[in-house]
Amino acid sequence: MSRDVRAEAARIIAALLEEQGSLARLLPKAEDKVEERDRALLRELCYGSARYAPRLQLIAAKLLRRKPGDTLVSALILLGLYQLEYTRIPDHAAISATVNAARSLGLDRATGVINGVLRNALRNSEQLQRKLSGNPQFSSIHPAWLQQRIKAAWPDRASGIFRANNANPPMTLRVNTCKISRADYLQQLAETGLSAEPCPVSPVGITLVEPVSVGALPGFTEGLVSVQDESAQLAALLLNPLPGEKVLDACAAPGGKSCHLLEQQPTIELSALDIEENRLDRVRENLDRCGLSAQLICADASAPEAWWDGQQFDRILLDAPCSATGVIRRNPDIKLLRRDEDIAELARLQGEILRSSWGLLKPGGSLVYATCSVLPTENSEVVTAFIAETVDASDNTPELLNGKSWGEKQPVGIQLLPQNSGGDGFYYALLSKAE
Template sequence: MSLRALAAQTIRQVVNDGKSLAELMPLAQQKFDDSRDKALLKEIVYGVLRHYRRLSALRDQLLSQKLKEPNGALGCLLVVGLYQLFYTRVPGHAAVAATVDGVDDINEPRARGLVNAILRRAQREGESRLSKIDRNWELLHSHPDWFIEALKQQDKSSVLAILEANNHPAPMTLRVNRRKLNRDAYLSKLNALGINATAHPEASDALTLQDPLDVNQLPGFADGEVSVQDAAAQLCADYLQLQPGLSVLDACAAPGGKTAHMLERENTLKVLALDNDATRLQRVQENLSRLQLHAELLCADAGDNKRWWNGKAFDRILLDAPCSGTGVIRRHPDIKWLRRERDIPALAATQLQLLNALWPTLADGGLLLYATCSALRAENADVVERFLAEQAHAKLLPLPGQRAGETGRVIRCGEQQMDGFYYALLQKI
C-alpha cells in the first residue's frame, strides 16, 4: 500500500472508526523500512488530524457533488492531498501525483480522475477559498464545537491561545537526572555535540530542545542521565515537597515518568507505584531499570483500596488521574475527534471516586497532589471543589504559579512551552 493511501486509511480509522493513533501508528509505520517514509507518514497523519475540519471544508467546497462517505477512504485521501499542498514542502506536482496513485490502494480505481481534478483545482482556487473558510473560527482552528464552547465558558481570553497551541507540534523536553549530574552540566554536553537546548524557566530539571531528536542520539540516555518528559509533568516533584524517607503512593503510575522523577529527587523514598494495567506497569519497570531506581510495583485498581492497601498511611500521594487528555492535543491530535462531550461527566465521576478512595490512605498532615492533563474545568477545579465540599478534613494549599481566584494551578497548553496541565495540592488536617 502506498504511503498516501496508508495515511488516508489511518485517518479514516480515527475519524470514522474511533481508533487511536497509539494503536494505529506503530502498525502503519512498520510497513516502511526507510525512516524518512516513517516520518512523512507521521507528519501527514498528525497534520491532517490537526487541521481536519478546515481541510474537509475545503474539500467539500471543491467537490461538485458531496461524497456519500465524507470520512471514508476517498474523502480522507483527498484531505491527505490537500494537506500536502497547503501545509508541507512537498512540491505540488509530486503531491498530486502521489495522492492520485494512492487511489488504486483504497479500492476506488474510478476515482483517479476525480482526485486529480480536485487537487489541481485546489492549486488554482485553494487559497481564496481558505480565506473565506477561515472566517469561521471553528473551521479555522479545527476543534470540535463542544470543546471550543467549554473553553469559552471557562475563560474567553485564553481560548485562542489554547487552540493555536494545540495545532502546533509540541517541543521535545528533557528531564535531567540530578542524581547523575546537574542541568547545566548536561546542557554543556549537548552544546559540545552541537545540540541546541534551553533551560526551562520554571521546571528546574527541564531542558527544551530546539529540534527533536531520536533518544539514542542523546548523550547519556542509555545510562540514565536524561529522560524525555514535558516540563509541566516535571512540576509534580516540586509540588509534593518530598523529604528523605517519606512513604509515597503514585496511584496511576504508568508509564512511570513521575515515579522516576520523584526518586531522582530523593532516592530514599519508599514508593509504591500502582496501576491497573499490567502491560503499562511493565513500562514503569523498564523506566526505573534504565535509571537504576527502585520502587514497589503493584497491579491494582487505585479506586478499590480494600484490595491493595495494607493499612499503613502514606505521607504523600500523587493522583495523576485518568482524564480526557485535552491538555495534550498537540501531542495526540486524534483526541480532538475521539473525545466526546458526553465522556466528560463519567471521567469527572471517576476522578472524584479516586480522590475519595485514596483519601483514607493518606496520613494526617500528609499531602495529596491531584493532577490531570485535561484543559477542562469539569475535570479539574470542579472535581476538587466537590471533593473539598465533602471532606471536612481536606485543605487546599496554594501552588507556585497559581492565578488569583483559581482553584489549583491551571497550566494552559503552550504556556512556557508546556502541555496543558492541572494541579491541586490537598493536605489532610
C-alpha cells in the first residue's frame, strides 16, 4: 500500500534533523513507498526543504511559542513553509495536505499547531521577511556557522558562493572518448533534441541546457557517457597517468573518477579503494556499465598496513573525505547534517590519510589531493602543513590545465568555487615526490 507523499517527506526531513541519514540514502527507500507519480514531488519536497531549511527554521522560530517536542512536527512545519514560500502548490492545498500528513503519521494532537503556524506564516509573510532580512543566516540561506566560515575565507566571493549553493545544479556529462568523441556525442544529443554546450576546461565535459533523466541520454547504458560535474572531471586530467602505470584511487566511491582514469588511459593498473563495501558496489556498477575493470579493495585508506601488498604506486588520487561544502547545491542536506566542530576533525583525518598515502607512492611519483570543500582548513592548510613536515613532498599544481586558467591560486594548490552555470566547488593540489 502506497504512503502519503508528504508524510514520507516529513519522515526524511525528521531523520535529517536528527542526523540519522542523508538524502542519498533515505530517498531511494522512500520512493519505493509512494506512487510512481508522486516520486518527483517527494524529491522536490525533500531537496527544497533541506535547501531552504536555515531560512525556514528562523521563520518557524518566530511563529512558535516553544520548540516542538517531536522532530516530526518540526519537519512538517518546515515542509509546509517550503511549500508556501517556494512552490506553486496553492496555499490552501499546501496547508491542508500538510495537516493531513500529520494525521497519517499519528500526530493528531499537533494538527492545530501545524495549521496555526502555516496560516500565520501566510498572513504575516511580508512582515516576517522584513524582520528577518538583516539576519545573515536568513539572507545567505546557510547555517550561521557556515555563513561565517565562508565569509571569513572568501570575503569578496561569499555572496556568489551562497547564490551558487542555493541554486539548482547544472547537469554535466563526461564523454567516454574510448567509445565516442565529444563532438560526435554533441551531435547525437542534438539529433535527440537535447541542447548542450562543451565544458570550458574539461576536454570531455558537456553541460546540458536542461537536466534530463539518464534514460533520455543516448548511449548511457552502453557507457558512452557518465554524469559527472566538470570540476570533478579535472581530477583525472590533473593526475594524468601514463600507459601501464600502477595507480591508486584512494577514496574511490562512487567511482566516477576511477572510470575517468581508465577512460583516459585504459592500460593503467588501477586499484580502487573505499572503506565501505556498499559504496564499492556503486564503483562496481559504474565500472561494469562503462565496460571497465579495476581491482576493488574494501579497506581504510588511513591504515594501509591492513591491505597494502608493498608495491608502490606511480600515481595516487586522494579524494579525501570532507565537509562537501563545495557541492551543497547537489547535496543541500549538508546544511542540516554538518556542524562547525566537524571541520577540525575532518582536517585531522585528511592529514592522516595524506600521510599514510604518501608512503605508498614511488619516488618520482605524483599524488593529487582533492576535496569538494571550499574551506581552506580542509584544503590549502592541510597540504601546507603536510609539505612543511615532509621533506620529499613539493607542490607542482599547474596554473593552466588543458591550456586554460582553471581556478583560484592558493598558497598551495588551486581552489574552484561553485559557479551558477559552471562547476562545483573543488580543491586540488598536485604533489610530487622527490626521486
